[in-house]
Amino acid sequence: MIGRLSRSRNIIGHISTxxxxxxxxxxxxxxxxxxxxxxxxxxxxxxxxxxGLAAYRTDMQEPQTELARRVLGIHEMMLYICxxxxxxxxxxxxxxxxxxxxxxxxKAANFHENATVxxxxxxxxxxxxxxxxxxxxxxxxxxxxxxxxxxxIKITGYQWKWGYDYLQDGVSFYSSLATPRKQIEDFxxxxxxxxxxxxxxxxxxxxxxxxxxxxxxxxxNDVIHSWWVPAFxxxxxxxxxxxxxxxxxxxxxxxxxxxCTELCGKDHGFMPIVVEVKSQAEYAAWMDEQKKKxxxxxxxxxxxxxxxxxxxxxxxxxxxxxxxxxxxNGKGIPGTFPALDGSKIAQxxxxxxxxxxxxxxxxxxxxxxxxxxxxxxxxxxxxNSWGNKAGDLLQPAAVKAARGK
Numbered sequence: 001m002i003g004r005l006s007r008s009r010n011i012i013g014h015i016s017t018x019x020x021x022x023x024x025x026x027x028x029x030x031x032x033x034x035x036x037x038x039x040x041x042x043x044x045x046x047x048x049x050x051x052g053l054a055a056y057r058t059d060m061q062e063p064q065t066e067l068a069r070r071v072l073g074i075h076e077m078m079l080y081i082c083x084x085x086x087x088x089x090x091x092x093x094x095x096x097x098x099x100x101x102x103x104x105x106x107k108a109a110n111f112h113e114n115a116t117v118x119x120x121x122x123x124x125x126x127x128x129x130x131x132x133x134x135x136x137x138x139x140x141x142x143x144x145x146x147x148x149x150x151x152x153i154k155i156t157g158y159q160w161k162w163g164y165d166y167l168q169d170g171v172s173f174y175s176s177l178a179t180p181r182k183q184i185e186d187f188x189x190x191x192x193x194x195x196x197x198x199x200x201x202x203x204x205x206x207x208x209x210x211x212x213x214x215x216x217x218x219x220x221n222d223v224i225h226s227w228w229v230p231a232f233x234x235x236x237x238x239x240x241x242x243x244x245x246x247x248x249x250x251x252x253x254x255x256x257x258x259x260c261t262e263l264c265g266k267d268h269g270f271m272p273i274v275v276e277v278k279s280q281a282e283y284a285a286w287m288d289e290q291k292k293k294x295x296x297x298x299x300x301x302x303x304x305x306x307x308x309x310x311x312x313x314x315x316x317x318x319x320x321x322x323x324x325x326x327x328x329n330g331k332g333i334p335g336t337f338p339a340l341d342g343s344k345i346a347q348x349x350x351x352x353x354x355x356x357x358x359x360x361x362x363x364x365x366x367x368x369x370x371x372x373x374x375x376x377x378x379x380x381x382x383x384n385s386w387g388n389k390a391g392d393l394l395q396p397a398a399v400k401a402a403r404g405k
Contacts, residue, residue: 061230064256064277065248068233070139078132085128143233146247149215151208157218157225157238157260159365160267160324164206167217171290175204176320177270181328184270200257203320205274209283213249222365223265229258229275237262250277266336267324299373299396307380307393314381317374321367322382330386337363341386350394353379354402368403372396 063069100106156163161176178201183194195201208214218227220238228235232248250256260271278286319328326332330341340346345353357379360366367375376394383390 063233064231064250064252064254065233066251067139067142067248068231070142071233074136074139077135081128081132143246146215146245148213149247150212152215152217153206153208154217154219155206155227155238156369157220157222157227157264157271158369159222159265160260160271161321162206162227162271162273163221163369164204166287166290169287169291171287171294173204173290174320175202175206175274177201177272178203179270181323197257199270200259200272200274202272202274205255205276207276207278207283207286208250209280210250210253210277211280213247215245215247218244218246221369224262225260225264225271226262227258227273228261229256229273231256231258232275234258235261250275253277253279253282270324299371301372301397301400303396305373305376305393305395307384310377310380310393311384313373314377314379315385317370317378318381321370322378325364330382330388340382341388343388346382346388347390350379350383350390350392351402353383354394354399358399358402372399372403375399 060072063072152167154163154165154167156165158174161174163172163174165172177199179194179199183198216227216234216236218236218238219242220240222240224240225238226235227238229248232250234246234248236244236246238244254277256275256277258273258275260268260273262268264271325337326340327337330339332339345356354375356364357367357375359368370378373396376396376399380393382388383392383394
């Protein structure tokens with residue numbers, strides 16, 4: 001549960017680029033061959049130098065909670081028990097084969113049952129299973145004990161980002177992949193070098209205080225996702241229409257990373273999780289700052305936005321939410337996600353455009369979770385970008401009115 005393959009981005013950056021091989025099926029065959037050739041060359045070079053392969057050993061992330069240490073302890077106990085059983089069984093088997101071989105003059109025994117042997121090979125496995133199940137059950141029960149929490153955060157999975165709501169403080173935000181799309185789609189190595197945390201970096205990390213029990217309420221807006229941070233031994237599915245809970249208690253400040261571990265669509269590999277653990281004083285200061293930002297950004301239903309204001313905000317909203325499917329140039333992905341550039345919906349009645357974004361259709365999810373100003377801005381941006389020249393704009397007040405219908 002808390003294992004992962006240590007990465008060296010210098011050698012296999014092109015492979016990890018996509019979680020890429022299964023998420024970016026749109027890349028052409030030539031680009032795929034190019035990536036594989038260079039990745040294999042890097043691995044071979046690492047093997048010849050004798051130093052590179054050290055970075056590829058299978059290892060465990062260091063547990064950062066008491067519960068994570070207990071999970072790791074159970075994992076190691078099970079492993080050792082299995083090793084002992086494996087060695088014992090095969091030792092007896094090979095000894096018997098050699099000792100009682102036909103060449104030494106032995107003849108096979110001929111009998112049908114032996115009550116003593118049957119009792120022994122039944123009782124011993126039962127005792128082993130009980131010895132394994134007892135501590136494992138205690139750990140599972142501890143994982144499910146979400147009582148006496150100090151902080152409750154609701155986590156919502158979206159295609160393809162996370163939404164965090166601090167229920168006691170009224171603070172909420174989205175967390176999306178921060179790696180530039182140009183780096184992700186750079187199949188020929190032309191973009192800037194990839195950083196240490198390529199594909200594991202976000203714009204807004206989840207921030208929690210050290211030494212406090214954090215209860216997580218998980219759900220999803222569209223399909224099943226799974227929130228996984230191995231250093232905390234936390235992995236919980238987020239299921240549409242259901243609320244599941246789990247918890248962790250980080251012991252020391254630091255930055256801990258995870259990923260979505262439920263195949264959730266085209267950009268499943270681009271849903272990283274970053275948890276920043278702060279001291280309690282730093283967390284209090286951060287929360288005060290977030291409350292001030294939330295108050296400053298709160299929608300004013302009476303404000304009349306200008307077209308340049310809506311376009312500037314709309315571009316930001318589009319890049320954060322729409323670019324994965326409809327692409328930066330608005331051309332979409334032929335056969336999978338429709339183009340917005342020149343589309344009937346972006347050039348037709350604005351009310352129809354708003355209804356589609358609010359309520360979704362087919363593979364397109366609902367985007368009602370965005371604020372009135374965000375929806376007004378992104379719709380205005382889509383109607384006045386690329387080859388679309390509708391010339392109209394949508395005010396947040398109209399979005400608010402449409403929600404109430």
